[in-house]
Structure formats: C-alpha cells, structure tokens
Amino acid sequence: MTEILRLAAFTDIPDGGNPAGVVLDATALDGSAMQTIAAEVGYSETAFLTRIGTDRTYDVRYFSPAAEVPFCGHATIATAVALAQRDGAGDLVLSTQAGPVAVRTQAEGEDVTATLTSVTPHVEPPLTDDEVAPALAALHWSADELDPQLAPRIAFAGARHLILAAGTRERLANLDYDFDALKTYMSERDLVTVDLVFRQDATTFHARNPFPVGGVVEDPATGAAAAAFGAYLRALELVAPPVRVTIYQGEDLGRPSLLLVDLDAGDGGIHVTGRAVRIPDQLA
Template sequence: MSQNPGADVLRYTAFSADPEGGNPAGVVLDASGLDDAAMLAVAAELGYSESAFLTGRDEPGGEGAQAARAYTVRYFSPKAEVPFCGHATVAAALALAERDGPGDLVFRTRAGTVPVTVVREGAELRATLTSVAPHVLDVTPGDLAEALAALDWPAADLDPALPPRIAFAGARHLVLAAATRERLADLDYDFARLEALMHRLDLTTLQLVWRAAPTVFHVRDPFPVGGVVEDPATGAAAAALGACLRAGGLVPDASVLTLHQGEDMGRPGTLTVELRAGDDRVRVSGTGTRIEG
C-alpha cells in the first residue's frame, strides 16, 4: 500500500471460491507495527467493507500448542474500527491456513474470543467461526418506523412470521424480514438517514432477509456506518440471524441454515449457519480464495 509501505496487505474473498464472488477483505498477518491511524488508512485505501489486522500472537508454551495459533485481531472499515467482522475473520483464517496449514485457531477480538477451524475439502479450504455468546432484543416501534422510512419500505412489505429484532453475535444488527424476494431485491435507501439511525442504535448493519424455504434465506446488508452502501457477504450478521431465529422459535435448536447473499450485487456468496442444541453460540462457515493482483 502506498500510504503504508510497512504493511504487507493480502486480499481475500470470503464465502465464495470465486474471486469475483463473496465479500472481499484486506488481511494484514503482521500488523504489530501499525497504529490505529495506519490501519484505518489501509482499510480506507482498499475500500473493502472491512479488513482484518493481526496485531499480536501468543507465544508457544503459554497455554500448550494451541497458544501458538492464537492471535489478537482488529477490524477496520474505511471509516472506523468495528468490534468484529465475520467475513474478514474467514479471510484471515484462510490466509493463515495457506501459510501455516489448516487447523484450529483462536482470534481474540474486541467482541470476545472467537474460535476458528479451517479444514481442506478437496481443492478448497473452508473456515468455520464460532461466535461469542449472542443475545436478541426487541425493537421499539419508533425505531422500526424510522428504519422503514429510511429504507422506503412500507410496513406491509414485512413478513409477519419473522418479527423485527436487534440481534448480537459479536456486533449488533437490526434484522428485518421482507415478505417477498422482489421487496428484498428493490434496495434504494436514504444513506444519511439510515446511517444516523444506525449510529444511534449502535448497529453495524441491517440484516434484510427473505425466507425462501424453512432453512434457506436470501439476505442483504446495508452498511452506511462503514462508508459502504452494501456488504456483499456478512458473517457477523449471519450469526446474529441464526441467534434471532432460534430465540424466536423460528427454527429448531439444532439447525443448519443456508444464506445466499450478494446475488443482487453481482457478487454471489453462500454462508452456512449451524445451530447446536445446548450451545448458544452460532457457527458460520464458508469457503474463500485469494484475490491476486
């Protein structure tokens, strides 16, 4: 990067094996020499929704062999630091796996400790992150009305079977369900108005969803607080959606969900969300690949 000659910046896409699909992220495997301003400058210059910076690594011997695979990770959008980012976590894990081999990792993030496992499936690598403990909150009528106004969505276009909620699994997301695929596809929102609401509610994205089948969803994620109109594939929001659906009794406690995202942007990707009975944490997995050039 021209502004940061000391930063070795890799580019990966997450949740697709095609470099033209999924969600691209910058990855700096050794960001120990970068301060906050430098990391923000790298993220802004890349222009991706988020980038991951590995700022520290546990020394071997502290906690057994696993300690050598534990990293402190920070995430920056082009405008600000965010506490957690799922697709950049997948991207960073894949970059480490290509350098050091597949296996178990631990990412220490501002949101908490996130275990990640990378396995090889044929010619592809697949990363699975385990979220921090999630929680789900109600949305006030006033905040819901403001969100719908910013989106220019009539309330009648919502799916009454999936009530609006704010869900957290590392970052906060407002989950809104569209009644039709056509409603989800027609996304043209008031950037400044939605950004102001999201700052007030401490939201990272809106998770807009349409349920195509009991365990299959199409999703989109406006991300104005990060300086990006839309996020192509959003692992943190996928985890939040899984927690939201389980909390509402809308899926079984043990479920595997498939999320399709990015199709309306020309960057299709697939996220797999796993819920396990007796374990409140949510697992999100996907493939990825390095973007050359």
C-alpha cells in the same frame, strides 16, 4: 512495507463473495495506520493481526473504510483461510474486541473452508413500531411489506444488527435507501449493519446488508450478521436445533455468496462456515 492480502470470503470464485483485506502481521501499526490502510484498500473490512501467539492465538482488529468495528465475520473467514494457506489447516483463536472467536479450518488440496464460532449471542427485546419506523422510512419500505412471521429485532453475535424480514423476494431485490438517514439511525443505536432477509423456506434465506456506518452502501456477505440472524432464529424458536441454515447473499450485487449457519441447542455460540479465495491483482 506492510503486506496486505486480498481475499474474497464466502465464495470459491475471486469475483464473488465479500472482499476483505488481511494483514497477517500488524504488530508495528497503530490504530491510525490501520484506519488509513483500510480506507486505501476500500473493502468493507480489513483485518489486522496485532499480536501473534505461539499457540495459534492472535489478537485482531477490524476496520471498515470509515471506522473500527468490534467483529467482522467475512474478514475472520478470510484471515483464517490466509493463515491456513501459510501455516496449514487446524484450529485457532482470534481475540476480538467482542471476545474470543474460535475458528477451525479444513483443507482439501488448495481449497480451504473455515468455520467460526461466535461469542455468546443474544437477542434484544421486541421493538415497537415507533422504533422500527425510522429505519423503514430510510429504506423506503412500508410496514405492510414486512414478513409478519419474522418480527423486527436487534440481535448480537459479536456486533449489533437490526433484522428486518421482507415479505417478498422482489421487495428485498429492490434496495434503494437513504444513505445518510439510515447511517444516522444506525449510529444512534450502535448498529453495524441492517440485516435484510427473505425466507425462501424453513431453513433457506436470502440476505442483504446495508452498511452506511462503515462507509459502504452494501455488504455482499456478512458473517457477523449471519451469526446474529442464527441467534435470532434460535431465540424466537423459528427453527429446531440442531439445524443448518443456508443464507444466500450478494446475488443482487453480482457477487454471489454462500453462508452456512449451524445452530446447536442451548445458548452457545453460532457456527458460520464459508470458503475464501485469493483475489488476483487484476481484480483487486
């Protein structure tokens, strides 16, 4: 029988953060079986370790309830914490479809913190108003509700995310979008989530991530989008590295999450830090 662990990532409480399934030994499973398990688990992603090396290296695949995704940040954090709980803290490397992702875990008693370093990120050229308009229409947002200082862009740090910045916290809090229309828009552009953000101050942000292409209305914590957003901030010179950016997500869903994003100078990978805790059976 396949053992499926359940952890909440980017939180220190079981009913916070973003739940992830983790299968530490999926060597006997094919893609179809993984997709079936992910759908049964029902979380936004489940991670499957498909090859276990002798030097703390692993091949991993990520599945949402509806599709495989190239990279998932919160399931990476959950997987690293589960490995640290089983094998002890330290450094490891996860080979993803997007490329190798280094992860460092540190333990203080039973508490484990994990920091992933994304693949080399990039930010795509500016979008035209016509390119952004269908996304705004699906979200039921208008262009004058955006923050004019944070231009819409697509950023990548393992997966592609459209970044849209709300001008007010109230606009971000009021999320009632057209699921099918946004799914179509994203599928046509190979987007994994839409990263909706609000800037509280220079290095503090609130985020929400619709995820209709994965069969999920909204992610309560999205490490891959946090990494992509970090790349966006650095590329557009909206922060001055080295710097730590704090992202609060999941508050509007009742699953508060904390994502810490560290940006180095240059164009290297983005560091995303979070904790993860096991989800008791009664909450799973």
